[in-house]
Amino acid sequence: MFNILYNIIIFTITISSLIIVHECGHFYTARFFNIYVECFSLGFGKKIFEYNDKYGTNYIIRLIPLGGYVKMPDLIKKNTLKYNFKKYKFIFFNQLSFFKKILIILGGPFANIIFAILIYWVIFFIGFPIKKTIINEINYISIANDIGLKSNFEIKKINGVNISDWNIFNIELMKNINSNKKINLEINKINSNILIKKTLYIYKKSIKSLKEKNLIFTLGIIPKGLKIIPIINYIIPGSVAEKLKLHIGDKIINIEGKKFTNWYNFQKFIYQNNNKTIHFSINRNKKNVNFTISPSFTKFKKIHFLGFLPKIINIKDTSEIICKFNLFKALQKSLKKTVNLTKLIINSFINLFYNKNNIYKLNGPISIGYIAGKLIRNSFIYYFMFLALININLSIINLFPFPILDGGQLLFLFFEKIIGKKIPYKFKKLIYNISIIILIIIMGITFINDFKQF
Incomplete structure (x- = not known):
């Protein structure tokens, strides 16, 4: 409940600042040209604040902060006659060039x-902090794995553009995917200057069904500073995971009697044992529960093949640096x-x-x-x-x-x-x-x- 209230307060502050800046742009441009402004209103719904200044402008704040307007009438009205238009040399919007x-x-x-x-x-x-484009983990069933990207490699360039952080990498990805071009990457292993070239073939059509808005995750890359832990964080409706009655919060502890090591190997084992019976165990409410699955999927249905996504957490990132410039x-x-x-x-x-x-x-x-x-x-x-x-x-x-x-x-x-x-x-x-x-x-x-x- 507190989080919801907190988000509402931050949302109100955020949206209000956008609207105030926007309407002030109209307002002060009008004032610069000496235009008579009848009303400066923020939000809509019930009035919660109202004030009239000496220039005849009515300032209003309304209950719902989702809009605003600056009203500049074309003609003088009876209720504006009390203001000294000659003194302030007001003109009206329709009189402007x-x-x-x-x-x-x-x-x-x-x-x-x-x-x-x-x-x-x-x-x-x-x-501001920037995170170097060092790969921490790769999803086995992913485009990144298919082209040979690996942990502890750093992405240096994308189509010839130098990449300094993940934000720039994501932006460059979006640009190139939208243009439907092949994407050339240049990477190197940490502490090595030898650049290795990799080529991505990814198009808008191939990602339109995915929910991720961050294309880095869509490619199957987990940046340094983030770590996958074997706890189910999301279950896709109608998936194998839902049919097995897996729950959000379930922790995978072993597969075929072997202790869970990492997400990459877990995916690899599942995928390499297509149409075979697989046993794995999860921990739920401090109790171990055993499951048996027989995964069956084609190369066209690799993504989220069991229908659950793991939890990704932030960890201490030594690659993060503070970047700043002169004025x-x-x-x-x-x-x-x-x-x-x-x-x-x-x-x-x-x-x-x-x-x-x-x-x-x-x-x-x-x-x-x-x-x-x-x-x-x-x-x-x-x-x-x-x-x-x-x-x-x-x-x-x-x-x-x-x-x-x-x-x-x-x-x-x-x-x-x-x-x-x-x-x-x-x-x-x-x-x-x-x-x-x-x-x-x-x-x-x-x-x-x-x-x-x-």
Whole structure:
């Protein structure tokens, strides 16, 4: 119960910061052009705070922190006459030039990007931990094992790009998988300078059914700093493990009378004894329970062949180092990081539209709260890096040509410029209402996806 409450609090702080930054981008761009701002609202639902300033702006905080807006009326209203417009030299949105209107609309997304750059700049300057790409373990039934990757090897390059940590490796993997190209790896054994070349042939089609979002685990690589322990952490519905009535928390202690040594050998033994009777024992509630299985699978059904996943824990990692840069270099790194992530996110959205089934992989507020809560417990650095990432996400999403988003406002603006007159209010309202319904449906799907995951 405490964890749920904690995650809700962290989620509220995280989402609120995103929205405040975004709406402040619109607000201060409008103020720069001396535009009269009628309302600055955060969230929706019941009002929990309200304040009016001397400029006639009504500041509102509402109960549910999932949105916000800055209202700039086109015409003066009766209730605004009490404010001295001549004194503050206010003008209205419709009095602005076409270019200035665009700048105000782009102010929100631009503010999120700037915020992400600032976060990365500070992190790169004060220092952040990186984990060298040293392999700790390999899954036997995996792509990594098929191409000959082994423990205590370090991945140095991927398609000619130098790799310094697992985060960069994962990003480069995503780039190359999305382009459906073969992936060339260069690895070396620890304390050796001899580079060995390996080639991965992996495509989007071959990973679309997998649940892992981290492609490193998908390949079957367990990085140094993580260790597989023989405790069942997840059981796939309808699998052999479920039919055997194995439970989450069961600990594998031996197989065919031999003590369990490591996950690699366990998988290897099971796979090499296809269609044979195998005996193994688990410990459950301090009692040993024996099981008998006759695994039967083809080369097309290797992944999760028994239908359970082991527990992976963090262990002391001597390969972790603190990386930091001077102020100027940190800014360069920050800009490069933001540009690379922006490209990656855009490519991810493009792939989303190409494959309609990908919408069922979209995450929503529950996932954000869970990830944010987990990260802030482990490291403030990783939490702020995540915060920067979702700021970039929000910036890009808001530029979609969807009526209630900034991209939709730009679309209306350009359309009005082309036809030379304003779009009728009734038509705009109809489009807004339709888009709200679509947005609610998408949000509903993300909630369902989150509930399935957690």
